[in-house]
Amino acid sequence: MNAPQVRLTSLAHGGGCGCKLAPSMLQKILADTSTAGPFRELLVGTETGDDAAVWQLDTDTCIIATTDFFMPMVDDPFDFGRIAATNAISDVYAMGGKPIMALAILGMPIDKITPDTVRQILAGGSAVCADAGIPVAGGHSIDCPEPVYGLAVIGTCRPEHVRRNADAKPGDALILTKAIGVGVYSAAIKKGALPASGYTDMIATTTQLNRIGTELAKLPEVHAITDVTGFGLLGHALEIARGSKAALTIKSADVPLLPSAVSLAQKGFVTGASERNWASYGQEVRLPVDCPDWRRKLLTDPQTSGGLLVSCEGAAVDTILQIIIDAGFDAARRIGQVEAGAGVSVL
Known part of the structure; x- marks a missing residue:
């Protein structure tokens, strides 16, 4: 791909999922938002902070609906489109569904970005949708001060296959399917400090579809x-802990990390979103007294198109982990367990 005339990341105050509102702010905004209420067909709404909404259409079919968009975390427009599309489709996979259709969401500063650059962003998104076996069936675009791209995605599943984030059980094991450190890598990109090999690693993980969730x-x-x-x-x-009314314990040494994540975090390549995240929920997390600051920042590092966090029966964890690895998620690891109690503990 040809380099864009203007660095995309220079046009945005944030990038990727680091653009999200802080968890504490989102809670305040949604505090008075109604949940399922009288709509018995709405199996999943806003009540659990889940990945997508789920509507039961009939005895055999649920409709899954989600939307996700953000500002660029990389400068290559084609890669930006790929990452954003992969991230949006992930929400359907995380609910246990199969995507069937997408709509593009596009906001561009048309006085700063060439039409060819915009075409490349859309082409990247379309390429990922083709890989997922779905069309980009339409969308909406606006003139916007900062570049924004993403998708609204529709999927389906059977009612018994819906998987919320609120049904973990004490005795479960926790599996993470991808390595973390994407936010750290994106911070290094903005400062021109990420080597080519690191960029390759980041693109590989952020464009890997989470289709194993289905x-x-x-x-x-x-x-x-x-x-x-x-x-x-x-x-x-x-x-997961809040929704399931349970306690999660994470073994930090078992959490998979991108190859350069530790060295970059130790050098200070972290995002502002990492600190906002900790300020929002740190009071509910128990860290070891000797936990270094760089490790905490990695554990709160905002991921873009990150992996799935899976809670499964402890006795089945080895079998399920192998299924995930065999599907191409080489970094997948068991990282902890679910217990009675509340909050999250890090060992």
């Missing part, structure tokens, strides 16, 4: 699934 949801041993995105590993683990 298969995992068919397994009765898998109780809860969510994808790890803007709130970081600890934030999304806490959503």
